[in-house]
Structure formats: C-alpha cells, structure tokens
Amino acid sequence: MDLDAYVAEHGGEWRRLGQLCDRRRLDAAEVDELVALYQRATTQLSVLRSRSPDPALVGELSQVVLRARARLTGRPRPSWAAVHRFLLVGFPGAVWRAAPWWCAVATAFTLLTFTLIWFVADNPETAAAFIGDAEAAHLVESGFAGYYTEFSAPTFAFHLWTHNAWLAAQCLAAGVLIVPVGYLLWQNVVNIGVVGGVMVSYGRGDVFFGLITPHGLLELTGVFVAAGVGLRTGWAWIAPPEQLTRGQAVARAGRDGILVAVGLVVVFAVSAVIEAFVTPAPLPVALRIAIGATAWLAFLAYVLLLGSRATTSPSSAEHGDSDPRPAR
Structure with missing residues (x-):
C-alpha cells in the first residue's frame, strides 16, 4: 500500500x-x-x-x-429529570421499602449497645479486659474528646465521609451472605459499648453522650439503612416471593441497593460535616444535639413522606415494591 x-x-x-x-x-x-x-x-x-x-x-x-x-x-447530557426522580422517588422509595429491615437492625443494635454500656459501667474491671487500665484512663482524661480535634475539620470530615461510605458499601455488598453484615455491626456495637461503658464508669457519661449524639443519630441511621438493605437482598435470595425467581428477586432488591448506596453518600457527607464542625464546636451541648437531631429528623421525615408516596405511586411497581419483607 x-x-x-x-x-x-x-x-x-x-x-x-x-x-x-x-x-x-x-x-x-x-x-x-x-x-x-x-x-x-x-x-x-x-x-x-x-x-x-x-x-x-x-x-x-x-x-x-x-x-x-x-x-x-449527540453528546450525552445530564438529565435533571433523572436527578429529580432519584431524589423524590428513587432513593426515598428504596429506603422506605427496606424500612422493616433497617428498623429491626436499629432496634437490635441499640439494645445490644446500651446493654454493653450498662455491663461495662456496672463492672469496671471488664474495661481492663477490653482495652486495659492505662488506655481506659487515657480515654477518659483526653482520648475520647481529643479524637474530635486531632485533625483539621475539613480533613477529619473527609476521613469520616469515606470511612462511613466504605462501611455502608460493605454492608450492602455483603448483605447477600447475611453473616458478614452481622459481624460488621457487632464490631461497632463493641466499639461504642465499651467506650461508652468506660466513660460512664468514670462518671463521664455526659461527655460521651454529649459528643456522640450530634452526629451519631444521622450517621448510625445511615449505617442501619445500609445494613437493612443488604440483609433484605440476602433474604431475597433465601426466600424469594412466589411470583419471582431467586435471581429476579435478588436483582430487584439489588437495584434498590444501588439507589441507597448513591443516596447514602450524601447522608454520610452531612453527618461528617456535623461530626467535624459541630460536635467539637464550643457550643452548648443542647445546641449541638439540637443541630444533629434536626438533621436526623429531617432525613426521617424525607423518607417517611416521599418514600411512602413513591411506594404507593402508580409507577412504583417498576421499582420493586413487591420485594420480600422480613418474615413475620
């Protein structure tokens, strides 16, 4: 040529x-x-x-x-209609459909955590078994409060955001196997329960709850949602509805999992900002808790109002409303 x-x-x-x-x-x-x-x-x-x-x-x-x-x-262009539908229908609908699951997770997690806090506080010698006497003393004196001011707020917020998003991704991805989700949640129960129990046993319970509550309400709810949606996917594999094959049931639950994964990125970004900028701020404890509670209640209202509406809308069937719920 x-x-x-x-x-x-x-x-x-x-x-x-x-x-x-x-x-x-x-x-x-x-x-x-x-x-x-x-x-x-x-x-x-x-x-x-x-x-x-x-x-x-x-x-x-x-x-x-x-x-x-x-x-x-033609060049693909972002569709604001798709974004609008995701925010008003897709994400809240997916969270609402999994509500029985993540509410059950939240209930079990809360009961186990407070039981462990009570046990460690009532038996101070157990703190030594978990973390050691020296570490417990350091935690009470400055370690716990210092955690929130160790890094600059923007750096700390980014670290928290990526850490929580990764934990949620693990719960969503491992949900089909059921057991790994329980292991991830148990690790967090032990962490919060032991630290809280040590703080309470040393008479610093007010410091513990005053620092963990502002961001913990929204942050833990995001983790509960991820775990609940992941477990729901696993249950779709174990006991699919009669009208669906096992693969169809998992695929439908998995689509909701993708919607939740994307939406939780925003939820964890908000909780990270609260933890990095509000939790350690020199504000009255009541005000810091009020800020965190407002964000938490706003999220719950968003899911309750828009999620229930999305689930009952005429087009809700295409989003998997017939997915399996926990066995009663």
Missing part, C-alpha cells in the same frame, strides 16, 4: 469531515455530506489499521471519526 498516495487521495475528505464537525449548525445538505464522509472515513480507518504502520496517521483519523460520531449521535 502506497501510504502517501492514499493520504493524497482521501486527505481532502478527512479535512472536510473535520470542518463539518467544527461547525455549530449544519443544514440538511451538510448533514448528508457529514454522514457520507463519516461512513467512508470509518472504512478508510479500518484499511489504515490493517495495512499502515503509521500510528500517528491512524490516531489522527481516529480522532476525526470519533468527533464525527459524536456529532451524529
């Missing part, structure tokens, strides 16, 4: 194709010309790729062909 002759023969068409791609508006004749030149250019590109050793020429023509394809097919 004579490469120079081939370029001389078709180079004018390639330049013309590039010129048409650069124009903001094309009339009907120019559109027809663009289509014809694009079709010829794709064929010529295939010839060059198979016969030409010149990667620069192949790359240049590939760019022209890609620009022409984008001009003909």
Whole structure:
C-alpha cells in the first residue's frame, strides 16, 4: 500500500469531515455530506489499521471519526429529570421499602449497645479486659474528646465521609451472605459499648453522650439503612416471593441497593460535616444535639413522606415494591 498516495487521495475528505464537525449548525445538505464522509472515513480507518504502520496517521483519523460520531449521535447530557426522580422517588422509595429491615437492625443494635454500656459501667474491671487500665484512663482524661480535634475539620470530615461510605458499601455488598453484615455491626456495637461503658464508669457519661449524639443519630441511621438493605437482598435470595425467581428477586432488591448506596453518600457527607464542625464546636451541648437531631429528623421525615408516596405511586411497581419483607 502506497501510504502517501492514499493520504493524497482521501486527505481532502478527512479535512472536510473535520470542518463539518467544527461547525455549530449544519443544514440538511451538510448533514448528508457529514454522514457520507463519516461512513467512508470509518472504512478508510479500518484499511489504515490493517495495512499502515503509521500510528500517528491512524490516531489522527481516529480522532476525526470519533468527533464525527459524536456529532451524529449527540453528546450525552445530564438529565435533571433523572436527578429529580432519584431524589423524590428513587432513593426515598428504596429506603422506605427496606424500612422493616433497617428498623429491626436499629432496634437490635441499640439494645445490644446500651446493654454493653450498662455491663461495662456496672463492672469496671471488664474495661481492663477490653482495652486495659492505662488506655481506659487515657480515654477518659483526653482520648475520647481529643479524637474530635486531632485533625483539621475539613480533613477529619473527609476521613469520616469515606470511612462511613466504605462501611455502608460493605454492608450492602455483603448483605447477600447475611453473616458478614452481622459481624460488621457487632464490631461497632463493641466499639461504642465499651467506650461508652468506660466513660460512664468514670462518671463521664455526659461527655460521651454529649459528643456522640450530634452526629451519631444521622450517621448510625445511615449505617442501619445500609445494613437493612443488604440483609433484605440476602433474604431475597433465601426466600424469594412466589411470583419471582431467586435471581429476579435478588436483582430487584439489588437495584434498590444501588439507589441507597448513591443516596447514602450524601447522608454520610452531612453527618461528617456535623461530626467535624459541630460536635467539637464550643457550643452548648443542647445546641449541638439540637443541630444533629434536626438533621436526623429531617432525613426521617424525607423518607417517611416521599418514600411512602413513591411506594404507593402508580409507577412504583417498576421499582420493586413487591420485594420480600422480613418474615413475620
């Protein structure tokens, strides 16, 4: 193949194709010309790729062909309607459909955590078994409160955001196996229960609850939602509805899991901002708790109002409203 002759023969068409791609508006004749030149250019590109050793020429023509394809097919643009539907229907509906699951998780987690706090506080010697006497003393004196001011607020917020999002992703992904979700939750029960029990046993319960409550309400609710949705996916595999195959049931629950995963990114961002900027702020404890409680109640109201409406809307069936609920 004579490469120079081939370029001389078709180079004018390639330049013309590039010129048409650069124009903001094309009339009907120019559109027809663009289509014809694009079709010829794709064929010529295939010839060059198979016969030409010149990667620069192949790359240049590939760019022209890609620009022409984008001009003909149109560039994808963000759909605000899709964002609107996700915020008002998709995410709240998915959280609402899994409400029996994450409410059950929240109840069990809370009972186990407060039981462990009470046990450690009532049996101070157990603190040594969990973390040691020296670490317990350090935790009470400065360790627990210092955790919230160890890093700059923006850095701390980003760390919290990514950590909580990763924990939620683990719960969602491992839900189909059931057991890993229980293990992840138990780790958090032990962490909060032991630390809380140590603080209470040393008479610093007010410090513990004053620091953990502002952000913990929303943060833990996000974790509960992720765990509940993950477990719901696992149950869809174990006991799918009669009208669905096991694969269909898991796929439907999994779609809700994806919606929840995306939505929780925002939830954890809010809780991270509260933990990094509000929790350690020199504000009255009541005000800090009020700020956290307001964000938490706003999220619950959002799920209650929009989620229930999304589930009962005529189009709700396509979002998996018939997915399995916990066995009664």
